[in-house]
Amino acid sequence: MLFTSYRFLAFAALLFVLYYLVPRRFQWLLLLAADAVFYLCAGWQGLCFMAATVVVSWAAGRAMKRSFAAQRAFLKGPEGKALDREARKAFKRGREQYRKTVFVLALCVDIGILAALKYANFAIANLNSLFSAGLAEVDWVLPMGISFYTFQTVGYLIDVYWEKEEAEDNPLRLALFTSFFPLLVQGPICRFGQLKEGLFAPHAPEGRRIGFGLQRMLWGYFKKLVVADRLAPAITALCAGPEPYGGGYAALAALLYAARLYADFTGGIDIAIGIGQVLGVELPENFQRPFFSRNITEYWRRWHITMGAWFKDYIFYPISVSPSLLRLSKRVRGRFPNLGKKLTLYWATIVTWFLMGLWHGAAWSFVVWGLLNALFILAAEEFKPLSQRFRARFPRLTESAPYHGFEMLRTFLLMCSLRMFDCYRSVGASFRAFGSLFTGGRWAEAFSAPPPGLSAGDCAVAAVGVALMAAVSAWQLRRGSVRESLARHTALPWAASLALALAVLTFGAYGVGYDSTQFIYNQF
Numbered sequence: 001m002l003f004t005s006y007r008f009l010a011f012a013a014l015l016f017v018l019y020y021l022v023p024r025r026f027q028w029l030l031l032l033a034a035d036a037v038f039y040l041c042a043g044w045q046g047l048c049f050m051a052a053t054v055v056v057s058w059a060a061g062r063a064m065k066r067s068f069a070a071q072r073a074f075l076k077g078p079e080g081k082a083l084d085r086e087a088r089k090a091f092k093r094g095r096e097q098y099r100k101t102v103f104v105l106a107l108c109v110d111i112g113i114l115a116a117l118k119y120a121n122f123a124i125a126n127l128n129s130l131f132s133a134g135l136a137e138v139d140w141v142l143p144m145g146i147s148f149y150t151f152q153t154v155g156y157l158i159d160v161y162w163e164k165e166e167a168e169d170n171p172l173r174l175a176l177f178t179s180f181f182p183l184l185v186q187g188p189i190c191r192f193g194q195l196k197e198g199l200f201a202p203h204a205p206e207g208r209r210i211g212f213g214l215q216r217m218l219w220g221y222f223k224k225l226v227v228a229d230r231l232a233p234a235i236t237a238l239c240a241g242p243e244p245y246g247g248g249y250a251a252l253a254a255l256l257y258a259a260r261l262y263a264d265f266t267g268g269i270d271i272a273i274g275i276g277q278v279l280g281v282e283l284p285e286n287f288q289r290p291f292f293s294r295n296i297t298e299y300w301r302r303w304h305i306t307m308g309a310w311f312k313d314y315i316f317y318p319i320s321v322s323p324s325l326l327r328l329s330k331r332v333r334g335r336f337p338n339l340g341k342k343l344t345l346y347w348a349t350i351v352t353w354f355l356m357g358l359w360h361g362a363a364w365s366f367v368v369w370g371l372l373n374a375l376f377i378l379a380a381e382e383f384k385p386l387s388q389r390f391r392a393r394f395p396r397l398t399e400s401a402p403y404h405g406f407e408m409l410r411t412f413l414l415m416c417s418l419r420m421f422d423c424y425r426s427v428g429a430s431f432r433a434f435g436s437l438f439t440g441g442r443w444a445e446a447f448s449a450p451p452p453g454l455s456a457g458d459c460a461v462a463a464v465g466v467a468l469m470a471a472v473s474a475w476q477l478r479r480g481s482v483r484e485s486l487a488r489h490t491a492l493p494w495a496a497s498l499a500l501a502l503a504v505l506t507f508g509a510y511g512v513g514y515d516s517t518q519f520i521y522n523q524f
Contacts, residue, residue, distance in 0.1 A: 024202030046143030060106030061167030122362035145184035182272035188306035203280030213277030220270030225508035227465035228264035233453030247440025294407035320348035369421035
Protein backbone atom coordinates (compact mmCIF):
# COMPACT_ATOMS: atom_id res chain seq x y z
CA MET A 1 0.00 0.00 0.00
CA LEU A 2 1.84 3.07 -1.26
CA PHE A 3 1.78 6.15 0.97
CA THR A 4 0.87 8.06 -2.20
CA SER A 5 -2.06 5.82 -3.20
CA TYR A 6 -5.72 6.70 -2.82
CA ARG A 7 -6.19 3.47 -0.89
CA PHE A 8 -3.65 4.56 1.71
CA LEU A 9 -5.21 8.00 2.05
CA ALA A 10 -8.59 6.36 2.72
CA PHE A 11 -6.94 3.92 5.15
CA ALA A 12 -5.21 6.72 7.07
CA ALA A 13 -8.33 8.92 7.17
CA LEU A 14 -10.43 6.06 8.54
CA LEU A 15 -7.77 5.23 11.12
CA PHE A 16 -7.51 8.84 12.29
CA VAL A 17 -11.28 8.98 12.87
CA LEU A 18 -11.56 5.61 14.60
CA TYR A 19 -8.50 6.30 16.75
CA TYR A 20 -10.27 9.10 18.58
CA LEU A 21 -13.66 7.37 18.66
CA VAL A 22 -12.66 4.11 20.34
CA PRO A 23 -12.12 4.03 24.12
CA ARG A 24 -8.60 5.32 24.73
CA ARG A 25 -7.42 2.17 26.47
CA PHE A 26 -7.98 0.35 23.16
CA GLN A 27 -6.16 2.86 20.93
CA TRP A 28 -2.94 0.88 20.87
CA LEU A 29 -4.84 -2.29 19.90
CA LEU A 30 -6.46 -0.38 17.03
CA LEU A 31 -2.97 0.65 15.87
CA LEU A 32 -1.86 -2.98 15.99
CA ALA A 33 -4.85 -4.01 13.89
CA ALA A 34 -4.08 -1.19 11.43
CA ASP A 35 -0.48 -2.41 11.21
CA ALA A 36 -1.67 -5.91 10.36
CA VAL A 37 -4.00 -4.60 7.63
CA PHE A 38 -1.26 -2.38 6.19
CA TYR A 39 1.26 -5.20 6.13
CA LEU A 40 -1.19 -7.78 4.77
CA CYS A 41 -1.61 -5.55 1.72
CA ALA A 42 2.04 -6.33 0.94
CA GLY A 43 1.51 -10.10 1.32
CA TRP A 44 0.75 -12.51 4.11
CA GLN A 45 4.15 -14.21 3.82
CA GLY A 46 5.94 -11.10 5.01
CA LEU A 47 3.63 -10.88 8.01
CA CYS A 48 4.62 -14.45 8.97
CA PHE A 49 8.32 -13.56 8.97
CA MET A 50 7.65 -10.44 11.02
CA ALA A 51 5.61 -12.48 13.50
CA ALA A 52 8.51 -14.93 13.87
CA THR A 53 10.87 -12.03 14.62
CA VAL A 54 8.45 -10.63 17.21
CA VAL A 55 7.93 -13.96 18.97
CA VAL A 56 11.64 -14.76 19.16
CA SER A 57 12.52 -11.26 20.39
CA TRP A 58 9.72 -11.25 22.96
CA ALA A 59 10.64 -14.70 24.32
CA ALA A 60 14.34 -13.83 24.51
CA GLY A 61 13.62 -10.51 26.23
CA ARG A 62 11.37 -12.21 28.77
CA ALA A 63 14.00 -14.90 29.46
CA MET A 64 16.70 -12.27 30.06
CA LYS A 65 14.36 -10.24 32.27
CA ARG A 66 13.55 -13.28 34.43
CA SER A 67 17.26 -14.10 34.66
CA PHE A 68 18.12 -10.59 35.86
CA ALA A 69 15.31 -10.70 38.43
CA ALA A 70 16.28 -14.17 39.67
CA GLN A 71 19.92 -13.14 39.99
CA ARG A 72 19.10 -10.04 42.01
CA ALA A 73 16.65 -11.90 44.24
CA PHE A 74 19.08 -14.73 44.94
CA LEU A 75 22.07 -12.53 45.72
CA LYS A 76 20.01 -10.33 48.04
CA GLY A 77 18.34 -13.30 49.76
CA PRO A 78 19.71 -15.34 52.66
CA GLU A 79 21.09 -18.05 50.39
CA GLY A 80 23.03 -15.56 48.30
CA LYS A 81 24.35 -13.65 51.29
CA ALA A 82 25.62 -16.90 52.76
CA LEU A 83 27.89 -17.49 49.78
CA ASP A 84 31.48 -16.34 49.82
CA ARG A 85 32.79 -13.84 47.29
CA GLU A 86 34.05 -16.41 44.79
CA ALA A 87 30.81 -18.37 44.92
CA ARG A 88 28.79 -15.21 44.29
CA LYS A 89 31.00 -14.40 41.30
CA ALA A 90 30.58 -17.92 39.96
CA PHE A 91 26.81 -17.67 40.29
CA LYS A 92 26.76 -14.32 38.46
CA ARG A 93 28.94 -15.75 35.68
CA GLY A 94 26.51 -18.61 35.24
CA ARG A 95 23.53 -16.29 34.92
CA GLU A 96 25.46 -13.98 32.59
CA GLN A 97 26.38 -16.93 30.38
CA TYR A 98 22.75 -17.99 30.24
CA ARG A 99 21.64 -14.50 29.19
CA LYS A 100 24.42 -14.30 26.63
CA THR A 101 23.34 -17.61 25.12
CA VAL A 102 19.71 -16.49 24.91
CA PHE A 103 20.75 -13.14 23.46
CA VAL A 104 23.04 -14.62 20.80
CA LEU A 105 20.47 -17.22 19.75
CA ALA A 106 17.78 -14.55 19.37
CA LEU A 107 20.15 -12.36 17.35
CA CYS A 108 21.02 -15.31 15.11
CA VAL A 109 17.34 -15.92 14.40
CA ASP A 110 16.41 -12.26 13.79
CA ILE A 111 19.47 -11.41 11.73
CA GLY A 112 19.41 -14.85 10.11
CA ILE A 113 15.91 -14.20 8.71
CA LEU A 114 17.08 -10.87 7.31
CA ALA A 115 20.27 -12.36 5.89
CA ALA A 116 18.54 -15.34 4.29
CA LEU A 117 15.76 -13.35 2.65
CA LYS A 118 17.77 -10.32 1.57
CA TYR A 119 21.28 -11.63 0.88
CA ALA A 120 20.89 -15.26 -0.17
CA ASN A 121 20.94 -14.54 -3.91
CA PHE A 122 23.81 -12.09 -3.47
CA ALA A 123 25.84 -14.80 -1.74
CA ILE A 124 24.87 -17.38 -4.37
CA ALA A 125 25.87 -15.08 -7.23
CA ASN A 126 29.28 -14.47 -5.66
CA LEU A 127 29.85 -18.18 -4.97
CA ASN A 128 28.96 -19.00 -8.56
CA SER A 129 31.29 -16.29 -9.81
CA LEU A 130 34.23 -17.33 -7.63
CA PHE A 131 33.94 -21.12 -7.72
CA SER A 132 31.66 -21.83 -10.72
CA ALA A 133 29.38 -23.55 -8.23
CA GLY A 134 26.31 -23.52 -10.47
CA LEU A 135 23.96 -22.84 -7.58
CA ALA A 136 20.43 -21.83 -8.51
CA GLU A 137 19.01 -18.59 -7.13
CA VAL A 138 16.21 -18.83 -4.58
CA ASP A 139 12.80 -17.27 -5.09
CA TRP A 140 12.04 -16.09 -1.55
CA VAL A 141 9.73 -13.25 -0.63
CA LEU A 142 11.42 -10.12 0.69
CA PRO A 143 9.12 -8.64 3.35
CA MET A 144 8.49 -4.92 3.16
CA GLY A 145 10.71 -2.90 5.50
CA ILE A 146 12.51 -5.98 6.81
CA SER A 147 15.77 -4.09 7.37
CA PHE A 148 14.01 -1.40 9.38
CA TYR A 149 11.93 -3.61 11.67
CA THR A 150 14.79 -6.10 12.16
CA PHE A 151 17.10 -3.31 13.29
CA GLN A 152 14.45 -2.11 15.71
CA THR A 153 14.04 -5.56 17.28
CA VAL A 154 17.81 -6.11 17.37
CA GLY A 155 18.20 -2.75 19.12
CA TYR A 156 15.50 -3.82 21.58
CA LEU A 157 17.32 -7.08 22.36
CA ILE A 158 20.64 -5.30 22.84
CA ASP A 159 19.07 -2.71 25.15
CA VAL A 160 17.48 -5.46 27.25
CA TYR A 161 20.76 -7.40 27.35
CA TRP A 162 22.66 -4.26 28.42
CA GLU A 163 19.89 -3.48 30.98
CA LYS A 164 19.17 -0.17 29.29
CA GLU A 165 15.57 -1.21 28.76
CA GLU A 166 13.21 -3.51 30.62
CA ALA A 167 11.80 -6.32 28.52
CA GLU A 168 8.16 -6.02 27.49
CA ASP A 169 5.89 -8.65 29.05
CA ASN A 170 3.04 -8.28 26.56
CA PRO A 171 3.94 -9.74 23.14
CA LEU A 172 1.26 -7.63 21.45
CA ARG A 173 2.94 -4.45 22.66
CA LEU A 174 6.26 -5.58 21.25
CA ALA A 175 4.44 -6.48 18.03
CA LEU A 176 3.08 -2.93 17.81
CA PHE A 177 6.55 -1.46 18.30
CA THR A 178 7.95 -3.74 15.59
CA SER A 179 5.16 -3.25 13.07
CA PHE A 180 4.14 0.41 13.53
CA PHE A 181 3.22 1.05 9.91
CA PRO A 182 4.56 4.62 9.37
CA LEU A 183 8.06 3.30 10.10
CA LEU A 184 7.97 0.29 7.78
CA VAL A 185 8.37 2.10 4.47
CA GLN A 186 11.64 3.90 5.22
CA GLY A 187 12.00 4.60 8.92
CA PRO A 188 13.04 6.42 10.98
CA ILE A 189 14.69 3.58 12.92
CA CYS A 190 13.38 3.91 16.48
CA ARG A 191 14.29 2.50 19.88
CA PHE A 192 11.75 0.85 22.16
CA GLY A 193 12.35 3.48 24.83
CA GLN A 194 11.57 6.24 22.34
CA LEU A 195 8.20 4.86 21.30
CA LYS A 196 6.70 2.91 24.16
CA GLU A 197 5.12 5.87 25.93
CA GLY A 198 3.63 7.35 22.77
CA LEU A 199 2.40 4.03 21.41
CA PHE A 200 0.78 2.69 24.56
CA ALA A 201 -0.45 5.83 26.33
CA PRO A 202 -4.03 7.03 25.72
CA HIS A 203 -4.31 10.14 23.56
CA ALA A 204 -7.04 12.73 23.48
CA PRO A 205 -7.60 14.71 20.27
CA GLU A 206 -5.57 17.92 20.29
CA GLY A 207 -6.25 20.33 17.45
CA ARG A 208 -2.84 21.98 17.29
CA ARG A 209 -0.94 18.68 17.26
CA ILE A 210 -3.26 17.09 14.70
CA GLY A 211 -3.04 20.20 12.51
CA PHE A 212 0.75 20.17 12.65
CA GLY A 213 0.74 16.47 11.74
CA LEU A 214 -1.49 16.98 8.72
CA GLN A 215 0.64 19.92 7.56
CA ARG A 216 3.77 17.78 7.89
CA MET A 217 2.13 15.04 5.81
CA LEU A 218 1.12 17.55 3.14
CA TRP A 219 4.70 18.87 2.93
CA GLY A 220 5.91 15.30 2.49
CA TYR A 221 3.47 14.69 -0.34
CA PHE A 222 4.66 17.87 -2.03
CA LYS A 223 8.28 16.70 -1.90
CA LYS A 224 7.44 13.23 -3.13
CA LEU A 225 4.93 13.95 -5.90
CA VAL A 226 5.97 17.38 -7.14
CA VAL A 227 9.76 16.97 -6.96
CA ALA A 228 10.92 13.36 -6.52
CA ASP A 229 8.50 11.56 -8.83
CA ARG A 230 8.70 14.29 -11.47
CA LEU A 231 12.50 13.88 -11.65
CA ALA A 232 12.34 10.08 -11.68
CA PRO A 233 11.98 9.58 -15.50
CA ALA A 234 15.08 11.65 -16.23
CA ILE A 235 17.19 9.78 -13.70
CA THR A 236 15.97 6.44 -15.03
CA ALA A 237 16.99 7.46 -18.56
CA LEU A 238 20.33 8.97 -17.61
CA CYS A 239 21.39 6.15 -15.29
CA ALA A 240 20.53 3.27 -17.58
CA GLY A 241 24.25 3.19 -18.28
CA PRO A 242 27.12 5.68 -18.54
CA GLU A 243 27.94 4.85 -22.16
CA PRO A 244 25.06 6.76 -23.83
CA TYR A 245 25.04 9.54 -21.24
CA GLY A 246 28.57 10.29 -20.06
CA GLY A 247 30.43 13.50 -19.37
CA GLY A 248 28.15 16.39 -18.51
CA TYR A 249 25.16 14.06 -18.53
CA ALA A 250 26.75 12.00 -15.75
CA ALA A 251 27.13 15.17 -13.69
CA LEU A 252 23.52 16.09 -14.43
CA ALA A 253 22.38 12.63 -13.36
CA ALA A 254 24.27 12.93 -10.05
CA LEU A 255 22.76 16.36 -9.34
CA LEU A 256 19.23 15.29 -10.24
CA TYR A 257 19.59 12.12 -8.18
CA ALA A 258 20.68 14.15 -5.15
CA ALA A 259 17.55 16.30 -5.47
CA ARG A 260 15.29 13.32 -6.06
CA LEU A 261 16.73 11.22 -3.23
CA TYR A 262 16.47 14.07 -0.74
CA ALA A 263 12.90 14.92 -1.78
CA ASP A 264 11.86 11.26 -1.83
CA PHE A 265 13.47 10.26 1.46
CA THR A 266 12.64 13.36 3.48
CA GLY A 267 9.16 13.41 1.94
CA GLY A 268 8.51 9.90 3.19
CA ILE A 269 9.88 10.76 6.61
CA ASP A 270 7.67 13.85 6.74
CA ILE A 271 4.61 11.71 6.01
CA ALA A 272 5.63 9.18 8.68
CA ILE A 273 6.31 11.83 11.33
CA GLY A 274 3.06 13.60 10.40
CA ILE A 275 1.05 10.39 10.82
CA GLY A 276 2.71 9.88 14.19
CA GLN A 277 1.82 13.41 15.28
CA VAL A 278 -1.83 12.95 14.33
CA LEU A 279 -1.87 9.77 16.43
CA GLY A 280 0.01 11.36 19.34
CA VAL A 281 3.21 9.38 18.73
CA GLU A 282 6.31 11.56 18.46
CA LEU A 283 8.83 10.08 16.05
CA PRO A 284 12.48 11.24 15.99
CA GLU A 285 13.69 13.57 13.26
CA ASN A 286 15.79 11.87 10.62
CA PHE A 287 17.25 14.91 8.81
CA GLN A 288 18.68 18.26 9.85
CA ARG A 289 19.42 20.20 6.66
CA PRO A 290 22.25 17.89 5.47
CA PHE A 291 23.15 20.01 2.43
CA PHE A 292 24.31 22.77 4.79
CA SER A 293 27.03 20.44 6.08
CA ARG A 294 30.61 21.67 5.82
CA ASN A 295 32.30 18.24 5.90
CA ILE A 296 31.39 14.61 5.39
CA THR A 297 31.30 13.79 9.11
CA GLU A 298 28.82 16.58 9.73
CA TYR A 299 26.80 15.42 6.72
CA TRP A 300 26.33 12.00 8.25
CA ARG A 301 25.25 13.55 11.54
CA ARG A 302 22.47 15.31 9.60
CA TRP A 303 21.43 12.65 7.02
CA HIS A 304 19.46 9.56 8.08
CA ILE A 305 20.20 10.42 11.69
CA THR A 306 18.51 7.40 13.25
CA MET A 307 20.43 4.95 11.06
CA GLY A 308 23.74 6.62 11.92
CA ALA A 309 22.89 6.58 15.63
CA TRP A 310 21.94 2.89 15.45
CA PHE A 311 25.22 1.88 13.82
CA LYS A 312 27.21 4.12 16.15
CA ASP A 313 25.63 2.74 19.33
CA TYR A 314 25.33 -0.93 18.39
CA ILE A 315 28.23 -1.50 15.98
CA PHE A 316 30.90 1.22 16.14
CA TYR A 317 31.22 1.64 19.92
CA PRO A 318 31.11 -2.08 20.82
CA ILE A 319 33.80 -2.83 18.21
CA SER A 320 36.03 0.07 19.26
CA VAL A 321 36.04 -1.03 22.92
CA SER A 322 36.14 -4.79 22.34
CA PRO A 323 38.85 -6.42 24.49
CA SER A 324 40.45 -8.28 21.55
CA LEU A 325 40.80 -5.11 19.49
CA LEU A 326 42.16 -3.17 22.46
CA ARG A 327 44.77 -5.87 23.07
CA LEU A 328 45.77 -5.81 19.40
CA SER A 329 46.00 -2.02 19.52
CA LYS A 330 48.26 -2.23 22.56
CA ARG A 331 50.61 -4.69 20.83
CA VAL A 332 50.77 -2.63 17.64
CA ARG A 333 51.39 0.54 19.66
CA GLY A 334 54.62 -0.99 20.95
CA ARG A 335 56.12 -1.01 17.45
CA PHE A 336 54.02 1.59 15.61
CA PRO A 337 52.79 4.15 18.17
CA ASN A 338 50.71 6.29 15.79
CA LEU A 339 49.05 3.32 14.09
CA GLY A 340 48.36 1.64 17.42
CA LYS A 341 46.58 4.72 18.75
CA LYS A 342 44.24 4.87 15.78
CA LEU A 343 43.78 1.17 15.09
CA THR A 344 40.51 0.90 17.00
CA LEU A 345 39.10 3.96 15.21
CA TYR A 346 40.20 2.68 11.80
CA TRP A 347 38.88 -0.83 12.24
CA ALA A 348 35.58 0.20 13.85
CA THR A 349 34.97 2.79 11.12
CA ILE A 350 35.72 0.40 8.26
CA VAL A 351 33.58 -2.43 9.66
CA THR A 352 30.71 -0.08 10.48
CA TRP A 353 30.65 1.44 7.00
CA PHE A 354 31.04 -1.94 5.32
CA LEU A 355 27.93 -3.14 7.17
CA MET A 356 26.14 0.14 6.52
CA GLY A 357 26.76 -0.24 2.80
CA LEU A 358 25.60 -3.85 2.87
CA TRP A 359 22.47 -2.80 4.80
CA HIS A 360 21.55 -0.46 1.95
CA GLY A 361 21.48 -3.26 -0.58
CA ALA A 362 22.75 -6.70 -1.57
CA ALA A 363 25.19 -5.43 -4.20
CA TRP A 364 28.89 -4.62 -4.35
CA SER A 365 28.09 -1.08 -5.45
CA PHE A 366 26.62 -0.40 -2.00
CA VAL A 367 29.59 -2.04 -0.27
CA VAL A 368 32.04 0.11 -2.26
CA TRP A 369 29.91 3.17 -1.51
CA GLY A 370 30.14 2.40 2.22
CA LEU A 371 33.89 1.79 2.15
CA LEU A 372 34.51 5.01 0.20
CA ASN A 373 32.57 6.92 2.86
CA ALA A 374 34.82 5.32 5.47
CA LEU A 375 37.90 6.27 3.44
CA PHE A 376 36.91 9.93 3.22
CA ILE A 377 35.94 10.09 6.89
CA LEU A 378 39.29 8.61 7.96
CA ALA A 379 41.16 10.87 5.53
CA ALA A 380 39.43 13.86 7.08
CA GLU A 381 40.49 12.61 10.50
CA GLU A 382 44.10 12.32 9.34
CA PHE A 383 44.11 15.81 7.87
CA LYS A 384 42.39 17.36 10.89
CA PRO A 385 45.66 18.70 12.45
CA LEU A 386 46.56 20.38 9.15
CA SER A 387 43.06 21.83 8.88
CA GLN A 388 43.22 23.14 12.44
CA ARG A 389 46.56 24.84 11.77
CA PHE A 390 45.15 26.42 8.62
CA ARG A 391 42.12 27.71 10.51
CA ALA A 392 44.29 29.08 13.29
CA ARG A 393 46.47 30.92 10.80
CA PHE A 394 43.62 32.34 8.69
CA PRO A 395 40.69 32.79 11.10
CA ARG A 396 39.05 35.62 9.17
CA LEU A 397 39.03 33.58 5.98
CA THR A 398 37.79 30.31 7.47
CA GLU A 399 35.00 32.01 9.44
CA SER A 400 33.75 34.01 6.49
CA ALA A 401 30.48 33.25 4.72
CA PRO A 402 32.15 32.61 1.31
CA TYR A 403 34.46 30.00 2.84
CA HIS A 404 31.54 28.32 4.58
CA GLY A 405 29.76 28.26 1.23
CA PHE A 406 32.83 26.68 -0.37
CA GLU A 407 32.86 23.97 2.33
CA MET A 408 29.17 23.24 1.80
CA LEU A 409 29.60 23.04 -1.98
CA ARG A 410 32.62 20.78 -1.60
CA THR A 411 30.73 18.41 0.69
CA PHE A 412 27.68 18.41 -1.57
CA LEU A 413 29.72 17.55 -4.68
CA LEU A 414 31.62 14.85 -2.82
CA MET A 415 28.37 13.21 -1.69
CA CYS A 416 26.95 13.50 -5.22
CA SER A 417 30.02 11.69 -6.54
CA LEU A 418 29.63 8.89 -4.00
CA ARG A 419 25.93 8.59 -4.81
CA MET A 420 26.88 7.53 -8.35
CA PHE A 421 27.22 4.03 -6.91
CA ASP A 422 23.57 4.27 -5.99
CA CYS A 423 22.59 5.74 -9.37
CA TYR A 424 24.22 3.15 -11.60
CA ARG A 425 24.04 0.12 -9.25
CA SER A 426 27.25 -1.31 -10.72
CA VAL A 427 30.79 -0.72 -9.51
CA GLY A 428 32.26 -0.69 -13.02
CA ALA A 429 29.52 1.51 -14.46
CA SER A 430 29.83 3.95 -11.55
CA PHE A 431 33.59 4.34 -12.00
CA ARG A 432 33.17 4.75 -15.75
CA ALA A 433 30.51 7.40 -15.20
CA PHE A 434 32.75 9.24 -12.76
CA GLY A 435 35.71 9.03 -15.13
CA SER A 436 33.60 10.40 -17.96
CA LEU A 437 33.19 13.65 -16.01
CA PHE A 438 36.79 14.42 -16.95
CA THR A 439 36.90 12.86 -20.42
CA GLY A 440 33.37 12.73 -21.80
CA GLY A 441 32.64 16.38 -22.56
CA ARG A 442 29.01 17.16 -23.58
CA TRP A 443 28.64 19.70 -20.78
CA ALA A 444 26.96 22.40 -22.85
CA GLU A 445 24.66 19.81 -24.42
CA ALA A 446 23.67 18.34 -21.04
CA PHE A 447 22.83 21.66 -19.37
CA SER A 448 21.37 23.57 -22.30
CA ALA A 449 18.21 21.51 -22.83
CA PRO A 450 15.77 19.52 -20.67
CA PRO A 451 17.19 16.11 -19.71
CA PRO A 452 15.79 12.96 -21.33
CA GLY A 453 12.33 12.13 -20.04
CA LEU A 454 11.47 15.67 -18.95
CA SER A 455 9.88 18.63 -20.70
CA ALA A 456 10.72 22.26 -20.09
CA GLY A 457 7.58 22.50 -17.95
CA ASP A 458 8.70 19.53 -15.84
CA CYS A 459 12.06 21.20 -15.28
CA ALA A 460 10.41 24.45 -14.23
CA VAL A 461 8.10 22.72 -11.74
CA ALA A 462 10.94 20.66 -10.28
CA ALA A 463 13.19 23.73 -10.04
CA VAL A 464 10.53 25.69 -8.16
CA GLY A 465 10.01 22.71 -5.85
CA VAL A 466 13.72 22.41 -5.11
CA ALA A 467 13.93 26.18 -4.53
CA LEU A 468 11.03 25.97 -2.07
CA MET A 469 12.68 23.10 -0.18
CA ALA A 470 15.91 25.11 0.03
CA ALA A 471 14.01 28.18 1.25
CA VAL A 472 12.27 26.16 3.97
CA SER A 473 15.61 24.72 5.10
CA ALA A 474 17.16 28.20 5.21
CA TRP A 475 14.19 29.47 7.23
CA GLN A 476 14.54 26.58 9.69
CA LEU A 477 18.25 27.28 10.06
CA ARG A 478 17.68 30.91 10.99
CA ARG A 479 14.21 31.04 12.55
CA GLY A 480 13.22 27.51 13.53
CA SER A 481 10.02 25.68 12.63
CA VAL A 482 8.03 27.07 9.71
CA ARG A 483 4.81 25.64 11.15
CA GLU A 484 5.43 27.35 14.48
CA SER A 485 6.02 30.64 12.69
CA LEU A 486 2.86 30.30 10.62
CA ALA A 487 0.81 29.31 13.66
CA ARG A 488 1.36 32.75 15.20
CA HIS A 489 -1.07 34.08 12.61
CA THR A 490 -4.70 33.09 12.20
CA ALA A 491 -5.06 32.78 8.44
CA LEU A 492 -1.52 31.96 7.31
CA PRO A 493 -1.55 28.23 8.23
CA TRP A 494 -4.76 27.72 6.27
CA ALA A 495 -3.50 29.71 3.29
CA ALA A 496 -0.17 27.89 3.21
CA SER A 497 -1.85 24.48 3.51
CA LEU A 498 -4.34 25.30 0.77
CA ALA A 499 -1.55 26.54 -1.53
CA LEU A 500 0.49 23.41 -0.87
CA ALA A 501 -2.49 21.14 -1.48
CA LEU A 502 -3.29 22.91 -4.76
CA ALA A 503 0.36 22.58 -5.80
CA VAL A 504 0.28 18.83 -5.15
CA LEU A 505 -2.99 18.39 -7.03
CA THR A 506 -1.92 20.60 -9.93
CA PHE A 507 1.76 19.76 -10.33
CA GLY A 508 2.07 16.35 -8.68
CA ALA A 509 3.52 13.67 -10.97
CA TYR A 510 0.53 11.38 -11.41
CA GLY A 511 -2.15 10.75 -13.97
CA VAL A 512 -1.52 10.25 -17.69
CA GLY A 513 2.14 9.58 -18.37
CA TYR A 514 3.10 9.20 -14.73
CA ASP A 515 3.09 6.44 -12.17
CA SER A 516 3.68 7.33 -8.54
CA THR A 517 6.70 5.27 -7.59
CA GLN A 518 7.53 3.48 -4.37
CA PHE A 519 9.81 5.32 -1.98
CA ILE A 520 13.47 4.67 -2.76
CA TYR A 521 14.40 3.52 0.74
CA ASN A 522 11.56 1.00 0.83
CA GLN A 523 13.87 -1.39 -1.06
CA PHE A 524 16.18 -1.48 1.95
